Amino acid sequence: xxxxxxxxxxxxxxxxxxxxxxxxxxxxxxxxxxxxxxxxxxxxxxxxxxxxxxxxxxxxxxxxxxxxxxxxxxxxxxxxxxxxxxxxxxxxxxxxxxxxxxxxxxxxxxxxxxxxxxxxxxxxxxxxxxxxxxxxxxxxxxxxxxxxxxxxxxxxxxxxxxxxxxxxxxxxxxxxxxxxxxxxxxxxxxxxxxxxxxxxxxxxxxxxxxxxxxxxxxxxxxxxxxxxxxxxxxxxxxxxxxxxxxxxxxxxxxxxxxxxxxxxxxxxxxxxxxxxxxxxxxxxxxxxxxxxxxxxxxxxxxxxxxxxxxxxxxxxxxxxxxxxxxxxxxxxxxxxxxxxxxxxxxxxxxxxxxxxxxxxxxxxxxxxxxxxxxxxxxxxxxxxxxxxxxxxxxxxxxxxxxxxxxxxxxxxxxxxxxxxxxxxxxxxxxxxxxxxxxxxxxxxxxxxxxxxxxxxxxxxxxxxxxxxxxxxxxxxxxxxxxxxxxxxxxxxxxxxxxxxxxxxxxxxxxxxxxxxxxxxxxxxxxxxxxxxxxxxxxxx
Numbered sequence: 001x002x003x004x005x006x007x008x009x010x011x012x013x014x015x016x017x018x019x020x021x022x023x024x025x026x027x028x029x030x031x032x033x034x035x036x037x038x039x040x041x042x043x044x045x046x047x048x049x050x051x052x053x054x055x056x057x058x059x060x061x062x063x064x065x066x067x068x069x070x071x072x073x074x075x076x077x078x079x080x081x082x083x084x085x086x087x088x089x090x091x092x093x094x095x096x097x098x099x100x101x102x103x104x105x106x107x108x109x110x111x112x113x114x115x116x117x118x119x120x121x122x123x124x125x126x127x128x129x130x131x132x133x134x135x136x137x138x139x140x141x142x143x144x145x146x147x148x149x150x151x152x153x154x155x156x157x158x159x160x161x162x163x164x165x166x167x168x169x170x171x172x173x174x175x176x177x178x179x180x181x182x183x184x185x186x187x188x189x190x191x192x193x194x195x196x197x198x199x200x201x202x203x204x205x206x207x208x209x210x211x212x213x214x215x216x217x218x219x220x221x222x223x224x225x226x227x228x229x230x231x232x233x234x235x236x237x238x239x240x241x242x243x244x245x246x247x248x249x250x251x252x253x254x255x256x257x258x259x260x261x262x263x264x265x266x267x268x269x270x271x272x273x274x275x276x277x278x279x280x281x282x283x284x285x286x287x288x289x290x291x292x293x294x295x296x297x298x299x300x301x302x303x304x305x306x307x308x309x310x311x312x313x314x315x316x317x318x319x320x321x322x323x324x325x326x327x328x329x330x331x332x333x334x335x336x337x338x339x340x341x342x343x344x345x346x347x348x349x350x351x352x353x354x355x356x357x358x359x360x361x362x363x364x365x366x367x368x369x370x371x372x373x374x375x376x377x378x379x380x381x382x383x384x385x386x387x388x389x390x391x392x393x394x395x396x397x398x399x400x401x402x403x404x405x406x407x408x409x410x411x412x413x414x415x416x417x418x419x420x421x422x423x424x425x426x427x428x429x430x431x432x433x434x435x436x437x438x439x440x441x442x443x444x445x446x447x448x449x450x451x452x453x454x455x456x457x458x459x460x461x462x463x464x465x466x467x468x469x470x471x472x473x474x475x476x477x478x479x480x481x482x483x484x485x486x487x488x489x490x491x492x493x494x495x496x497x498x499x500x501x502x503x504x505x506x507x508x509x510x511x512x513x514x515x516x517x518x519x520x521x522x523x524x525x526x527x528x529x530x531x532x533x534x535x536x537x538x539x540x
Contacts, residue, residue, distance in 0.1 A: 069085070069091060071085045071153065073262075075307065076166060078145040079143050079144070080139065086305060098133070115150055122140060146168070168326060171326065177500045179204065180497055181497075193520040194495045195257065203497070206265070212306075215272070239300055246301055272298055286344075319340070329379065334374055334385050337367065348407075363419075392485060428458075431459075434463070436463055440464050441491075443528045445460075459537050490526070
């Protein structure tokens, strides 16, 4: 792996009430090339104000707009949050550097409590360059808990769109929360309409469980019949390739609106690097040096393009993504990495003899111990395990016979047993697994059969894809005799909304009617509730 370079230098400090940054004329409120959707305007508010060059500052008539990839925030804590942007005047430039090459840029940032930026609470300056793909990560601390903010950046006389973010509640808070959960957005399979609807719902937090980009395109894999737009560049391998692919996705106005609407918590699955990779194993060629180099490139581009902290800067040993965030005493979010430390798959389908090998792992021993300790000491009403592949057993063969997906926890039976044992012995008050990956929605109870009968240890909500698979189909699920613990299963596109209170959690499956054309409507397909202290899903 290429040695990690030092991060750009940043300075910050408090500002007086009045900002020194002039407002833009009303006519200059849409960034060049941006789609002026209703939600994008709402999300970026008055400060898409910065879309065109200011008449003051360093801007000249020849300066190109550098904030084509939007803004984002992430990983909120009770006193802080990460602010992100990445400069790019030509997002898919061949060298992966967004048209800025080897230049160094100075970028100013502001954090305020109002849309007009008259009440500034923080301001600073940061430099960025090609070593970090011209990305910017501002880690803020010392802010009040449960506080909402707007933020923006300025470079070369241009203002960025405005982002909206917040800090998490204080440790003892019982503040309610609404989270949106999403995964699996493949560019050429459809429009990112689900992201636009997430932005419109204005959640407190967006949890993205992986497959934010796809590494393949036409020529590598067949494209769904729901195809709505074409891919640029096909299969990717180099750092420049991954940077360009992230930039292509980030150029989408609906994705930008969702990032600007709320802080995100992100973790990758497989397609941010390669389909069905495991640890240092390529899906076909196994453990080869070329894949280690490709994985390192994927990790580097992922960090550059996400609102992640310095603790996640990739190094020689990989990238640190499993982490824990709290939401007062309402919830603890245990973010898991089910790719980087897992044993290689036994094949595509099974089970086979090695499926049951006790030495096989999904999380790795260190992450397993970390999760076990976190569950035992959480004290939260709701313990949410944000991870990538389905935990509940899923027999994919109707009638006699038994067939499981070896890339999911079904392919790691002993590791899954350890996970369920950890849930059982921890006395976690209300454990709930959040899952992506499979491009379908599921609501599952997590059962264990003992000599005294069946025990429900927790529940699992699986969010469908944003676009992957193309236009979905509502099959009107009425039950699955081979999988009685599966309470709901549909193949529509969309996302999951979680509403958390002290007494209950509601999981709402939100479905978009089409992704093959713009402007799809959203509806509620199903809703399940969990009561505090009572295991098992209740249909609403």
